[in-house]
Amino acid sequence: MSWKWVMLSAAGALVVAGALFGRNPHPHMWWETIPAYGAAIGYGGAWVLIILAKSILAPLLRRDDQAAPHTEGEV
């Protein structure tokens, strides 16, 4: 079994465990009452950041770098 399947299985087990045991006894926000809310913020949040950074901002802000080559021997 590859590490990817191990990771998926662990995540699935965490979701189930989170939904069963991970109830917030003192929720401050409404979303904290959603079972396994952490999974949603982890998955959705990471995709939001990747799309924002790599698909929207990178084409606008990334430039080919002629002026700063890597610095072998610079240290």
Added chain:
Amino acid sequence: MNAVSPVLPMLVAALLLPTLPANGRRLACVAAPLASLYLAFVLPEGAWWSLSFLGYEVELLRCDRLSRIFALTFALAAVVANLYGWYRERCGEQIAALLYASGAMAVVYAGDLLSMLVAWEIMAVASAVLVFKGQSAAAIAAGQRYLLMHLAAGGVMLLGVAGVLADDGAIGFGRLASGGWATYAILAALCVNAAVPPLHAWLSDAYPEASVSGSVFLSAFTTKAAVYCLARGFAGEELLIWAGAGMALYGVVFATMEDDMRRLLSYHIVSQVGYMVCGIGIGSALALNGAVAHAVCNLLYKTLLFMAVGAVIYRTGRRRLSELGGIRATMPLTLLLYMVGGLAISGLPLLNGFVSKSLVLSGAADAHLAGVVLLLNLASVGTFLSVGLKLPFFAWWNAAEPAVDGDEAPPSMLVAMAILALLCVVTGVYPRALYDLLPLQPVSYDPFTEYHVFEVLLAMAFCGIVFWQALVRLTPHAGRTLDFDEIYRRPSRWLATGASVRLDGVANWLGNCIGAWRTAVVSWAKDPTSFGDDEQKGWYDENAKRPPVGALLTLILATLVALAAVMFAARA
């Protein structure tokens, strides 16, 4: 004045370093901060060194719980950073590093605005030297921009301090958030050093260009000293809540785009300081303790991360992820220690980042700041994505064989990293060790609730799944990211070029004027009768009266000598 300032050992060592041999300098660089650490530990609370200056009572050494926790952390950082930099040969860099650490400690012990300002400027100049010591064209240019930015911020702070003095004559460094232009000027200067966007670009510009050990020092002091000053002077300032939440997200978004390892980590300094600034802005006991705890924890794991990445650069000569890969075979211990820092900054339970982030987040939740909580959660996910997954994967994995030759980090670097990693674990497993040092007591917060631990683990696990799904999209490519510094870098270049052309013209004109004036003066001196005329008359002979005038002067001198001789003889 019966207490020894913890600043003194490092300051004295910095002055003595040029007189010591290479090994003596290395030893002094570690021993002096150790002495400072001990003195900071035993220094009792109170005001110890006061003197009168320009009619003001200046407090050079004031210790309370807030200054103590920052001083202890700064001294500890100086010890391990100097241990890490044991390989350094350059005396100038060692002196600058000690002065920089002394300045940071002097800031936290300053009981008044004037001594804080002086220590602030020492920090600015010494840290700029560390950037210059990168010794490349890019480092020199970045160092100049860094110095200009910080001297400008120092100028604004001086203006603010003068304004505060003019307003109420009070020089003490306490809570300043009372409104008025002067306090806002001080706040703006502090925001420059805390790297609040859009005033942050000096950080991601300069830190990656410094020397390997220089960037370790830089990551430790400047922003944390600013956080201390904000906590001291501006706790509860609402502006800071959204500024902090915004910078937490800003940093992770830019880090996601980065290829340069140290620039990536620099953006994460912006992000992590965002948590602290936000906690200070909220201002409740929980949030303020959280901000301070996060400053301490951040200093531990962020310094560790800069050390690990610096060790990779030191051994491979490569600083870009796109040029690395597969070095897990050659640098396994560095990887292990990096991962402790990477997981700590990501907030993994049982590491210190989990404790301090939880304090800040709970502070925001208690204040019912839903948007802030959401932004900070998102920033936390982004931190794990780029520091916990992207950087180690593309540097240490992503290739079966090492992309470049290299070797494990030197023992001194490994020892320094191991000390910090151990502290990350100890304060993560036993947070009471940290709580007991926090400024507002008692602290009874328990981060290890079932729900919170599960929530964090779930978020990290699903972020890991996204990383796997988006691996191709996240692959780093060589290039640079435009940031707010583009706004002033290009115009300042045009301004400098334009100003230089115009100044050349002005200088030439002035030179011509002075030349013409000199010619006229010489001409008049030769022939005073020609004053006001365009040309000499021709009948005046400048040598005609020379012999009689010379004879007259000789006669006068001879008379004076004779008189002196007669008077001398008469007295004798």
